[in-house]
Amino acid sequence: MSIKHRILQAGLLTSLLISLQSLAAPIEIKFSHVVAENTPKGKMALRFQELVKERLDGKVEVKIYPNSQLFGDNKVLEAMLLGDVQMAAPSLSKFQKYTKQLQVFDLPFLFDDINAVDRFQSSDAGQKLLQSVKRRGLVGLGYLHNGMKQLSASDDIRVPADIAGKKFRIMTSDVLQAQFEVVDAIPLKKPFSEVFTLLQTRAIDGQENTWSNNYSKKFFEVQPYMIESNHGVLDYMVVTSAEFWNSLPDDLRAPIKQALDDAIAYGNKISLEKADEDRQLIIDSGMTKVSELTPEQRSQWVNAMKPVWKEFEDEIGADVIQAALDANKSN
Numbered sequence: 001m002s003i004k005h006r007i008l009q010a011g012l013l014t015s016l017l018i019s020l021q022s023l024a025a026p027i028e029i030k031f032s033h034v035v036a037e038n039t040p041k042g043k044m045a046l047r048f049q050e051l052v053k054e055r056l057d058g059k060v061e062v063k064i065y066p067n068s069q070l071f072g073d074n075k076v077l078e079a080m081l082l083g084d085v086q087m088a089a090p091s092l093s094k095f096q097k098y099t100k101q102l103q104v105f106d107l108p109f110l111f112d113d114i115n116a117v118d119r120f121q122s123s124d125a126g127q128k129l130l131q132s133v134k135r136r137g138l139v140g141l142g143y144l145h146n147g148m149k150q151l152s153a154s155d156d157i158r159v160p161a162d163i164a165g166k167k168f169r170i171m172t173s174d175v176l177q178a179q180f181e182v183v184d185a186i187p188l189k190k191p192f193s194e195v196f197t198l199l200q201t202r203a204i205d206g207q208e209n210t211w212s213n214n215y216s217k218k219f220f221e222v223q224p225y226m227i228e229s230n231h232g233v234l235d236y237m238v239v240t241s242a243e244f245w246n247s248l249p250d251d252l253r254a255p256i257k258q259a260l261d262d263a264i265a266y267g268n269k270i271s272l273e274k275a276d277e278d279r280q281l282i283i284d285s286g287m288t289k290v291s292e293l294t295p296e297q298r299s300q301w302v303n304a305m306k307p308v309w310k311e312f313e314d315e316i317g318a319d320v321i322q323a324a325l326d327a328n329k330s331n
Helices: 003-024 040-055 073-081 101-106 114-122 124-136 174-181 192-200 211-216 242-247 250-285 295-305 307-311 318-326
Strands: 027-032 060-065 138-148 150-153 167-170 186-189 206-209 225-228 233-241 289-292
Touching (some): 040 138, 040 250, 073 233, 101 318, 114 124, 114 138, 114 233, 114 250, 124 138, 138 250, 167 174, 174 186, 174 307, 211 250, 233 242
Parallel strands (some): 167 186, 167 206, 225 289
Antiparallel strands (some): 138 233, 150 225
């Protein structure tokens, strides 16, 4: 056998070995999140895992790490840029250090309801925001609903004056800090995993969260009062690193994205259903008193917190805020 044929044979064997190794070692996607598996985000992640397994014939394996098993939301994006995790869905508030524009979702009383949020996220302006983290090495893949936020507290609260001087846990967000400071409350930035203990020990007086999180994390068991304020939105952005996303073979990237889109649609449907279901479960528990705001009480909250919009207008962009407001007008 000539040297030329031997080299050709060696090349073919190497290609075969690489192919076999590729078959033996699927691409691994570690998906880290901070909530329970029975939440909309938890169920979305599991659905994504299931769809990838069904559709990609063992070429990709999704491993889910819920309940901050790997990383909290404050660390996961740094870990992603280091390659320690490939996918996550942090709260939109967590992207503040990567882009200021996503702060639009933290502005209090900006959206009338979750349908308005959905219209904005689906609009050209909302889709453009997915790419606002691109310059920092991240790729926004889609939005996932958790729902509208409610206020809970150790004392009965109805109007802004009722929370003056009280300590409220917030996510790491300058907008949320301003939201509470403008009504003379004391915001404390604390990890989600610590909230129950902080409430139970009365280290804080209250917090803001969705019906789903309030129920799944049992916050209602250690908070005697809750108002149905719907004052803000707590949604997530499913994100990956540009390095990982661009490294995927072209024939895998599209079906992975389609599986994720389908999983997000499933998660959003679950979110809407669970918001109503978990709200009723909290009420039925009798462990916390849920109160609705009168129109007059709501007006007090809106008027008190609306100045926060102007405070962050330059960072977010007046055009982005206007696009969000326009989404309140259903087509």
